[in-house]
Amino acid sequence: MCRLIDAQPYLAGNVGSGSPEELRDWIEYCNLPSGSTLSDERATNGSPEPFRVRYWGVGNENWGCGGAMTPAEYSDLFRRFSVFLHEFGGTQPFLVACGPRNNDPDWSRGVMDGFKGRRRLPDGFAMHYYSRGKDPATSFTVEDMQEQLSSFALIEQAVIQQRALLDSYDGGAKIGLIVDEWGVWDRILPEEAQRYGALWQQSTMRSAVAAGLGLNLFNRQADKLTMCNIAQMVNVLQSVLLTDGPLGRNCIRTTTYYAYLLFKPHRSKTAVRVETGDSSALGLSVSASRQAKEIVVSLVNPHHDADLTVECSLRGVTVKQGTARILHDADFNSYNSFDNPSRIVPRDHPVTVEASMVHIEMPRLSVATAVLQTG
16 A cells, blocks of 8 residues: 555554564564565565565554553663664664653653663654544534644644753754654544444544644644654544445545645645744644745634635745635534535635735635745
């Protein structure tokens, strides 16, 4: 699948109940081209070419379900495991240590203290931050939606503070901060879990707004982050696809899929700094990026009761023309269903450019991206 979509795989090794030997063997199985029992087994299983997996999580959520460890216990295990995790077939593993749940400085300091004086530091440090919801996905109240969406300001604060914490340690600036699990985690209905499986969750217009808020903050803090990931792709939590029926023959794109699609024009561009007149948790959210004579601006209006007229000033450039796409539904509990898979899809949206000014209407509960050509 990674080859089909031109993505890099990222695998998490078992530190809670596994061994260094087991994880070392997985790296050999995936990456050694040929000449060993494990590489031959991979070829027999249908993959003569190595997978060349670079990114390896040394454990996962070891503060909780990954072992209920203390920071000192985990840092000791990371040091022990990392001794045996080395290059096979020319692919040097990028080792990711288990970072905090939410913005927990005690975990991060405890783990980093355990690395003092050691030559081998993690290449990455992975934070998990879910935006929990009190209601089932399709029946949120306004108050609970506002509380959930407000959490994205806390995630941005966590990125800033965790980056500063890592930088305060000798060699810490070389450790990449990663957010590899995030998104909305709503209350799961037992009947849906019984029918579709554990943690099955519908994605609504609220979910799309949440995705836009998260992707915008990652763009804004790009200088502090090495990687951000969608952890659940199909059916589970805030996934981009939902399936039903034998072998998943019924498959639909969720609102989250389309929110991600709107941010695709940012790929390979350089993030630029943005400023807005409202720094509140539920204010207009903006991010931008640039490459050559193209600027991409993404906007999110998280208000359920206020349409916004946005005037955007681009300093130092002149805009010749622009196009925009928008994802919008005034009902924040609306969603794409198996019966109506295209209720919420991106549509062309008017954008007006005038010299260095860009004008765009942002209806309530909307995510939009404008692609601008400059002179």
